[in-house]
Amino acid sequence: MADIDAEVPLAVVIFSGKRKSGKDFVTDLLQRRLGEDKCELMRLSGPLKSQYAKEHGLDLERLLDASEYKETYRLDMIRWGEERRNQDPGYFCCLATRCPGAQKPVWIITDARRKTDVQYFRDKYGTRAISVRVEAQEEVRRKRGWVFTSGVDDAESECGLDEGVTWDVIITNDGEHSHLMEQLDQLEHSIREKQGKQ
Ligand SMILES: Nc1ncnc2c1ncn2[C@@H]1O[C@H](COP(=O)(O)OP(=O)(O)O)[C@@H](O)[C@H]1O
Numbered sequence: 141m142a143d144i145d146a147e148v149p150l151a152v153v154i155f156s157g158k159r160k161s162g163k164d165f166v167t168d169l170l171q172r173r174l175g176e177d178k179c180e181l182m183r184l185s186g187p188l189k190s191q192y193a194k195e196h197g198l199d200l201e202r203l204l205d206a207s208e209y210k211e212t213y214r215l216d217m218i219r220w221g222e223e224r225r226n227q228d229p230g231y232f233c234c235l236a237t238r239c240p241g242a243q244k245p246v247w248i249i250t251d252a253r254r255k256t257d258v259q260y261f262r263d264k265y266g267t268r269a270i271s272v273r274v275e276a277q278e279e280v281r282r283k284r285g286w287v288f289t290s291g292v293d294d295a296e297s298e299c300g301l302d303e304g305v306t307w308d309v310i311i312t313n314d315g316e317h318s319h320l321m322e323q324l325d326q327l328e329h330s331i332r333e334k335q336g337k338q
């Protein structure tokens with residue numbers, strides 16, 4: 141059941157996309173447009189990494205940055221995260237949204253990876269949820285540094301949302317700046333409508 145009486149969030153924008161499709165790039169732009177005081181970026185991988193680091197005695201800061209360190213542990217983090225999600229599909233979604241920034245009216249969830257991630261926010265926030273898929277051609281992703289990695293790019297962590305989800309918005313991020321700006325204009329408009337309506 142959606143928490144329709146709650147005053148915040150007024151809009152919950154759930155982003156998904158393949159590695160190097162440009163999720164971070166696009167969500168940063170969107171947050172800047174909406175204002176950091178009004179819009180909080182929440183990463184589902186944040187609590188995952190934090191719990192994983194605690195249980196395995198690892199350096200959380202290094203898991204959070206884009207280093208080789210993270211890649212060393214990626215496969216095991218995926219496996220470990222899957223075990224947790226199997227016990228409770230909303231586990232990381234719930235933890236990620238428990239932060240001081242949750243008082244802001246707009247939430248951007250940056251990295252949904254499984255159908256249960258999208259479903260969690262749709263079930264909880266109903267019409268306030270907007271699901272967004274960021275897409276870029278393989279060639280473009282390769283130019284941004286993507287290299288196919290077996291066990292990662294062919295696993296649920298990367299492919300769980302390839303099919304079977306009806307996205308509210310699809311953003312094509314192939315590198316054409318003006319086209320991206322137009323798509324962000326539209327998305328910003330939909331978000332502001334939700335902010336104004338409720
Ligand atoms: N539209 C764009 N214009 C210029 N650079 C981009 C664009 N989209 C992504 N990038 C760059 O490509 C790289 C990968 O993007 P990133 O947002 O980190 O991808 P993801 O979060 O999906 O893995 C980053 O260096 C980012 O700055």
Ligand SMILES: C[C@@](O)(CCOP(=O)(O)OP(=O)(O)O)CC(=O)O
Binds near residue numbers: 184204218297
């Ligand atoms: C174990 C992960 O959460 C690692 C996610 O790391 P990032 O959130 O840093 O994302 P990338 O852009 O793919 O490098 C994946 C998962 O299956 O949950």
